[in-house]
Amino acid sequence: MDAVTRLEHECAQAWPALVEERLGDWRMRAAGGFTGRANSTLTCGDPGVDVRVALRRAAGFAERHGIQPTAHVVIGSKADAAIAEHGWVVNLDHPGGAESLVMTGPLSPGPQDGARIDDEPSPGWWELTTGANVPNAAQRHVLSSSSGVGYGVLERDGQVVAAVRGAVVGDLLHVARLAVRPSHRRQRLAAGLLRTLYAWAAAKGATRQALQVAEHNIAAIRLYEMLGCTEHHRYRYWIPC
Incomplete structure (x- = not known):
């Protein structure tokens, strides 16, 4: 393979x-x-x-x-x-x-004040990453049915202002659902939350990361590049004509 x-x-x-x-x-x-x-x-x-x-x-x-x-x-x-x-x-x-x-890179752990990785998704995590406090069956299955999943959150004044999902498969950390509230963007919260996720994943045996990001999402691509990721390959969606 x-x-x-x-x-x-x-x-x-x-x-x-x-x-x-x-x-x-x-x-x-x-x-x-x-x-x-x-x-x-x-x-x-x-x-x-x-x-x-x-x-x-x-x-x-x-x-x-x-x-x-x-x-x-x-x-x-x-x-x-x-x-x-x-x-x-x-x-x-x-x-x-x-x-x-599809971008890959090493893990670069580091602390972020107030950030944590939960074993279960909270209502605030669901709301920020899916738009609803209570997910539907498909969302719950895709995002929370696997083992080795962590739910990163960063709170300010009791509100989740940044969230991310990390899943460890072997020595790979798969990063997804990174979201920051518009009111809290441009404060480097996403980078800090990701570094907290990296530390959690490293403790579970992960040594590398991968993520999938749309080519038009330039801000996210630049963030991951700053954290040491590079493009591995690309994929497209095809449909019958």
Whole structure:
């Protein structure tokens, strides 16, 4: 298994869909429409059948679970070229952006006053990361059904003003759902919260990190670059035309 495929599957393990079926190495995933990653077929590796057949099965899986057929495809991969030949196109209207970077880097722990990592998500954490104090079933499953997950929070005057999710898979920390309230941005709170998360993850055996960020999210990309991350590869979402 090449490094890109291995990393994509590690990230998928850290972000479990509500329903997942394997098609050879491919992962067909559905989660009620909550996030692109959890509602697409990860096309890394060998599906064990012809690509045309694999795409037809992926589309059928999506339709059975009430979501749009979508393929999560690493740019420049074998699947990237094959899928284009079978009537699928890049979804330029995807809500999260058609193209995303996967960034990797070392852990650089450091303290942040008031930051902590909880074992369970609080109502304030849910509200800031999902917009609701009480998550729906898909959100709860994707974000809190795995083991090895920490919920980073930073509070000011009793309110959660920054939040993040970290999941440790082997020696990898998968970072997601980083959010800072608009009223508290540009105060370096995100960097401090992440360094607190790094310390928590290192204590659990993590030595490296990975995250997925839309190419248009320049502010987040610059933040992770400041923390030592670099682009590892990119992926896009494809749909039947």
